Amino acid sequence: MAKIIVITSGKGGVGKTTTSAAFASGLALRGYRTVVIDFDVGLRNLDLIMGCERRVVYDLINVIQGEAKLQQALIKDKRCENLYVLPTSQTRDKDALTSEGVTAVMDELRTEFDYIVCDSPAGIESGALMALYHADEAIVVTNPEVSSVRDSDRILGILAARSRRAEQGEEPVKEHLLLTRYSPKRVEGGEMLSLQDVKELLRTPLLGVIPESEVILQASNQGIPAIHMENSDVAEAYKDVVARFLGEERPLRFIHPVKVGFFKRLFGG
Amino acid sequence: MANPRSPGTETSAPLRVSGGVFTLSILHLESNNPQQLAQRIAEEHQRHPAAADFHRHAPVVLDLSAIPEEAPLALTEILNVLRAADWFPVGLRNAAPRHQALAQDLNLPVLRGQDRNAAPQPETPAPAQSVSTSPGGLTIDHPIRGGQRSYARGGDLVCLAAVNAGAEVIADGNIHVYGPLRGRALAGVNGQDSARIFCMSLEAELISVAGLYRILESDHPLWGKAAQIYSRDEQLHITALTL
Ligand SMILES: Nc1ncnc2c1ncn2[C@@H]1O[C@H](COP(=O)(O)OP(=O)(O)OP(=O)(O)O)[C@@H](O)[C@H]1O
């Protein structure tokens, strides 16, 4: 039976889709049969980040409305053997996502996969609620700034109250905090909240820290999940996240400003 | 198919009317000028959004002791100002006979409750809620997040973790918070003015005991410190918790 993981945040633009793509790819690279689902109906970003936008024929909404079979909508990733993408529709509105429909899709996917990764839309309305409802675990993506932390706090409350696990009185959804777009230099300059600040405010176990990096932009422009960007900090950071998620111990990296060496300073980097 | 007897058609049971004691906010009207009132409310709510939140949909009694008998009173307009600010005016008190007559014309009760110890009893059909005096209570061992609200009916609320910004803890009795108190805490909401709030780190947006409330800012001398909050002589007191 698959484990369902929602990637959520409350606030928009913090790195949920970037994380969903990288994390799902990382699980697949470890050999797990993984599917990543785009719940952001009307925007449809995940397929772009995964580089499969031209292979989208049917989507989640078609499946929910009975216009296509699940098998027809699942797109096999071109880089990872075990990874599938379930894209969403750009043309339908959010009401097309019904809770019965989502439940049916989840029930079918559960038997086929090890992990189901749900990329949530921003906000705390129905789309975000649908994405988190079935979750067994949640990765709450947060940027080191006050409004993002507040929204993460809010979504943590909603996870504790409105998920299927909460409604049925089961073991609560397991929460993970993922701090992204972390810029140690700006933290040092006092422009951003520090890792300690965020941990103290949210009090949720930390899964990892993803540094701010222009590699993310290159990756998304090429449709390559960031975890495949060889020799980059972000790829390494996302690999650590996957490892910790699977229960391995990894020290935190990329949380201190890079010290520029004497010669580099002298001759220019 | 056998239809269950609908409760509405029962004839034998008498109407259930019971007594109840309610805590209501009292607004002391400063003048008979509705515009001025509107302006004062707007200023207060702009300065303290948490106060606006606190007042939203709150029943309120207008105290007219500052309004002389001979002053004209545009009561309808004053009520409209309050309603526009999302308040629910439910009655008048300390009103001159002339002003009481105005209230009667508007079907607005004139309440006799004089001070906080004998909380005024609205004659409007508020739900006849019986206050449980059982020493029930609520113990919470996880953080209370923004947007969440926890209510200990008829007892104390104990939170062993943080009450985060935007969260609300409410109790008929005392409130104890062992993590930082960053949200709102309302103790004694059923009028128990001996209720207190205890916290290990006072960073609250708003604190209230038995209807008295206060907004806090980070310049408060006890900010971030262990503190208790209680009411005495219609005033909220915040003191260090020294053990
Ligand atoms: N670690 C990072 N460093 C630099 N830029 C990043 C990083 N992570 C994400 N971004 C950028 O931030 C923007 C938002 O990222 P993304 O689309 O993943 O966020 P989202 O939370 O899914 O947004 P939405 O709420 O709109 O769905 C993108 O332009 C992305 O390239």
Ligand SMILES: [Mg+2]
């Ligand atoms: Mg997104």
